[in-house]
Amino acid sequence: RQADEHNRQSIKSLEEQIFKLQQDLAFYKGVLAPGSRRDGLRIRSLELQSTDAPRVFRYNIMLSRVGQDDASIDGQLEVFVDGRQAGKKARLELAKLSAEHSKKTIPFEFKHFQAIPATGRFADLTLPPGFVAEKIVVRAMVKGQDPLERTFKWIDQE
Secondary structure, eight states, rough: HHHHHHHHOOOOOOOOHHHHHHHHHHHHHHOOOOOOOOOOEEEEEEEEOOOTTTTTEEHHHHHHESSSOOSOOEEEEEEEEEEEEEEEEEEGGGGHHHHHHSSSSEEESEEEEEOOOOOOOOEEEETTTTTTEEEEEEEEEETTTTOOOEEEEEOOOO
């Protein structure tokens, strides 16, 4: 049993590493070959992983910038989890789900790309009992520009 559990943990770890490397590769391809896209801010990716604790998930958001401008870009990020609570549509703010990001908005400032939380780390979010998540909405706001919004499907919770 211990060997089976050890093998299961090893496989899970390797799968997580492969997933991360695939995301990194897609990110760098986008940075190196952005020709068909307009310049500006991008909500590049959202990595969401389940944990061994029920209703607790780990997340990481990657922002990037396309273009030749070397000035830094700064703004605020809002993150929402959309789903259902008691059969009705509900939207929960990340600030109410994550101790690490307890304010309504998350500030950002970078030249080329930024991970939230800091590079190589994850933050936790905890869903309340009875809430069934369906998607995550990430909205980036930069002064003088229209907000940029991207929606990500929620992961399979099995």
